Amino acid sequence: MTxxxxxxxxxxxxxxxxxxxxxxxxxxxxxxxxxxAMYRQMLRIRRIDERMLAKQRQGKIGFFGTITxxxxxxxxxxFALEARDWVFPALRESxxxxxxxxxxxxxxxxxxxxxxxxxxxxxxxxxxxGRAVNQVGWSxxxxxxxxxxxxxxxxxxxxxxxxxxxxxxxxxxxxQPDFHAAMTFAAIEKPPVVIVCQNNHWSISVPTAxxxxxKTLAIKAHAYxxxxxxxxxxxxxxxxxxxxxxVDRARRGEGPTFVECLTYRIGPHSSSDDPTRxxxxxxxxxxxxxxxxxxxERYLRRAEILDDAxxxxxxxxxxxEFEAAIAAIETLPPPSxxxxxxxxxxxxAPLPWHLKEQQAQLLALPTAPSGH
Numbered sequence: 001m002t003x004x005x006x007x008x009x010x011x012x013x014x015x016x017x018x019x020x021x022x023x024x025x026x027x028x029x030x031x032x033x034x035x036x037a038m039y040r041q042m043l044r045i046r047r048i049d050e051r052m053l054a055k056q057r058q059g060k061i062g063f064f065g066t067i068t069x070x071x072x073x074x075x076x077x078x079f080a081l082e083a084r085d086w087v088f089p090a091l092r093e094s095x096x097x098x099x100x101x102x103x104x105x106x107x108x109x110x111x112x113x114x115x116x117x118x119x120x121x122x123x124x125x126x127x128x129x130g131r132a133v134n135q136v137g138w139s140x141x142x143x144x145x146x147x148x149x150x151x152x153x154x155x156x157x158x159x160x161x162x163x164x165x166x167x168x169x170x171x172x173x174x175x176q177p178d179f180h181a182a183m184t185f186a187a188i189e190k191p192p193v194v195i196v197c198q199n200n201h202w203s204i205s206v207p208t209a210x211x212x213x214x215k216t217l218a219i220k221a222h223a224y225x226x227x228x229x230x231x232x233x234x235x236x237x238x239x240x241x242x243x244x245x246x247v248d249r250a251r252r253g254e255g256p257t258f259v260e261c262l263t264y265r266i267g268p269h270s271s272s273d274d275p276t277r278x279x280x281x282x283x284x285x286x287x288x289x290x291x292x293x294x295x296x297e298r299y300l301r302r303a304e305i306l307d308d309a310x311x312x313x314x315x316x317x318x319x320x321e322f323e324a325a326i327a328a329i330e331t332l333p334p335p336s337x338x339x340x341x342x343x344x345x346x347x348x349a350p351l352p353w354h355l356k357e358q359q360a361q362l363l364a365l366p367t368a369p370s371g372h
Contacts, residue, residue: 009218009228012262015237020298028241032305038079038236039300040314042071042293045095047318048104049267051326052111056271060330061111065126067092069234069266072292073198075099076239077166080247087135088149088167091126091270092198100133105325114332120342121335126270142203143169143178146195150182153191153250164192164250166243172203174220175211183224183258192250194243195258198233200265205278218260226258233261234292237299264290337362 015026030038049066056064067074070092078099081087087096098107109116111125118130119137129137136152138145149167156163173179174197186193199217201208214220221228227249231242239261246257264287268275275284300306341351341359351359 007219009216009221009230009260011230013229013231013238013242014235015241016232016235016295016299020295020302022237022299026238026241028237028244030237030240032303034079035300035303035305036310038075038240039293039296039306040318041075041078041095041099042236042296043314044098044318044321045071045075046293047315048322051322052108053267053271061125063125063271064111065091065270066267067095067265069287069291070198070200070263071095072236072239072296073196073233073261073263074168076236077196077243080240080244081164081166083134085134085164085166085247086149086152088145088152088165089135089138090145090168090170090173090198091138092170092265093168094126094128094135097128097130097133097135100135102128102130102133102135103325104321105328106130108325109329109332112329112332113334114329115335116329116332117335120339143173143176143182145169146173146182147178147185149195150186150189150191150193150256153193153256154185154189157189157191162192162251164194164247166194166196166247168196168198170203171197171199171201171208171217172206172211173197174217175203183220183226186256187225190253190255192253193256194246194250195256196243197258197260198263199260200263202265202269202275202279204269204273205275207279216260218258221258224258226256228258228260230260230262233263234290234295236292236296263292266291337367 015022045067049068052064053066055061074093074095078096083100098104106116106118107128110119110128113121113125123137124140127138129135146167146169149165153165156165169179182195186195197217199208203211216230218228218230229242232238242259246259249257266284266288297306341355
């Protein structure tokens with residue numbers, strides 16, 4: 001196969017320019033209300049990340065994974081999808097749930113693992129999921145959500161259901177066998193799936209250059225026979241257009257798309273990580289100049305959609321929302337001991353004798369004193 005200079009897997013699709021203007025040939029020309037809604041969600045998750053990382057440092061929670069610097073890709077995807085579509089996230093896409101109306105207090109409760117957590121404290125923090133918003137739980141094992149997304153899309157195709165499934169992965173997951181399996185099945189079965197790779201340059205402490213010798217990650221799509229595209233993942237308009245076109249193709253039955261979103265993790269991999277041990281401050285500073293929120297704000301101000309008064313009002317609104325959500329869930333107790341035996345069998349099925357014995361033994365034990 002001969003690759004041309006304008007091959008979408010080699011170039012970098014962009015809409016926003018450095019001065020805040022947009023390429024008129026690529027601009028999706030979204031309504032101002034939608035643009036402001038996208039900006040609000042990007043700023044919202046940035047502020048949540050800042051405050052939750054502080055909570056972890058204060059000892060209020062044990063772990064948190066921020067997405068600082070990568071807000072454009074999940075938010076753009078959220079707006080490109082329809083409510084009936086399914087999302088199979090990795091670590092940095094739980095904000096899609098919030099865009100779909102998932103309650104912030106319940107989202108935060110999962111980080112605390114308390115009685116308001118829908119998962120009843122059984123998952124690691126920052127592993128939010130919600131059936132009400134069609135977002136599947138993810139595993140800290142790298143990559144399994146991608147073949148799950150492909151499998152769900154295959155099922156949708158066989159049922160003649162026009163939903164689209166989106167599976168996320170990072171650059172490091174492209175080195176995993178699950179990626180190969182997912183791309184192979186997607187190419188052969190042609191289900192309505194979009195595979196989105198957030199290439200943030202670091203698989204924890206391993207740089208992308210040590211993950212792959214390919215010119216880009218998107219170029220791998222050629223080998224599988226899948227449509228591929230490489231997009232500026234810090235440009236929310238470019239990412240929206242690329243994902244929207246891929247979703248529309250999938251819904252029309254035109255097959256899968258692999259989208260590489262070139263972005264950068266400005267913060268640590270998680271609250272347990274010290275990125276200064278493996279990357280330079282100069283590298284971080286260079287990418288901070290391409291902050292997706294700053295770039296989008298510049299565009300909105302140039303278009304006179306956003307001004308100082310609207311920005312201040314939005315900041316105050318987000319602060320109030322966060323404080324109210326934290327007040328509602330931070331002091332809640334852990335899940336009840338009884339919940340340990342829930343969700344094992346169908347609600348109509350009784351517990352087997354051995355679990356009944358274990359349940360009786362657990363409930364016979366004294367409860368721990370408050371605060372322990």
